[in-house]
Every structure is written in structure tokens, then in C-alpha cells.
Amino acid sequence: LAPMLVAIDGPVGAGKSTVARAVAQRLGFTYLDTGAMYRCVALAAIEDEAADHVRDVAVLHIDFEGDRVLLDHSEVTEAIRAPEVSRRSSQVAADPHVREALVDRQRKLTERGDWVAEGRDIGTVVRPDAELKVFLTASDEERAARRAAQTGRGLEQELADLRERDLRDRTREASPLRRAEDAVELDTTGLAFEQVVERIAALVAEVR
Ligand code: C5P
Secondary structure (H helix, E strand, O other): OOOOEEEEEOOOOOOHHHHHHHHHHHHOOEEEEHHHHHHHHHHHHHHHHHHOOOOOHHHOOEEEEOOEEEEOOEEOOOHHHOHHHHHHHHHHOOOHHHHHHHHHHHHHHOOOOOEEEEEOOHHHHHOOOOOEEEEEEOOHHHHHHHHHHHHOOOHHHHHHHHHHHHHHHHHOOOOOOOOOOOOEEEEOOOOOHHHHHHHHHHHHHHHO
């Protein structure tokens, strides 16, 4: 079989990470969480402010070891999920210099083998040549409820945060979040996670 890339894009809390990870596991593909890379840049920016020095994105080491994320060789798997880092990540992600550096790495990483890559611009910018593109959505309320269940924060807080982040992601000049014309849109509102995984696996089987 020829190498294959499945691109999964969509707004905050549509279930991209959980679904992409499960699809990858089921198909034996490698999973790439590009959001984690933007989160690493955000964490580095926060740390650098506190330390009064600045690392260039080009020299940051971002590594994945299974489910663990390493920034400059330190584990940041948990640290990059902090609400402060989420907010900051959508700010640094609007910087064309940051995007260029990360997109370049994402292309190199996914050059060989079979991948499920997840983010905001995989199907539109990083790998418009992806064999399958899925755009995952869900209602604002459901997305906020899913996040609140993960973070333990209030529903209203999550709703406000995700709307702010989505707006920034959709309206930025550099690679805004949008559905690629040839992406299959999948509204996951009211669907069980297994149903979504099943549907994507079926789409993969169709294009392979
Ligand atoms: O997916 P996740 O919520 O972890 O991504 C964090 C932030 O990184 C997003 O809000 C978005 O601003 C940015 N991002 C991006 N392009 C990607 C992945 C994430 O701009 N491919």
C-alpha cells in the first residue's frame, strides 16, 4: 500500500485529538498533534518572559516520545495543557514566522510512512496533498461541555475561552482555520466517540 496521510482539522474541542489518536491506533498509523507544537512555542514564550531571555522558534527542540511531549528535552506533556498556555498558543500561532517554522517541521515529519495529523491547517496548508481530509465540528455548547469534563473548569468559562480562541484562529491572516474544499465535514454533535472513529476508518478504507 502507498503511504497515506489523514488530515483532521477543526475548531477547539471538536474531539480531534481523541479521535485522531484512536484512528491512528486502529490503522497502525503514527499520530501527530500539531497543536502540541504551537503549545510548546507558547510555553517557551511564557518561560522566556519570566527568565528575561528569548529563544527563537527555529532553535526550539520539540520532540514526541509516544504520548509524551518534550520541549528542549524537558517533559511538558501536562504543562502545555494549562489554560494560560491554550490562550497563548492561539496568539503565537498567528505569527507567520512561527507558522513557517512549524509547518516546515510538520512536512518533514510526515514525509515518510502513514500518518494521522491533526490541527487547524493540515488539509489546507501543511499537507494539501493528504489522501483524506476530515473537518471535525460540533456545537459550541457540546465542545465547551467536553472541555469542561476534561479540565474541571466551568462550562461558561470554557465556552468563552473556546469562542475567543476559535475567533482568533478563523480570522488570522496567516493560514486561518477553514475547511478545505475537498474535506469531508463531520459534525460530531450527539455522536459517540466510537461512531466518529468508525466513520473515519470507513472513509480511509474507501480511499485506500
Ligand atoms: O489543537 P490545540 O487546541 O492543542 O491547538 C492550540 C492552538 O494552536 C490552537 O488554538 C491554534 O491557535 C494553534 N494551532 C494552529 N495550527 C495547527 C494546530 C494548532 O494554529 N495546525
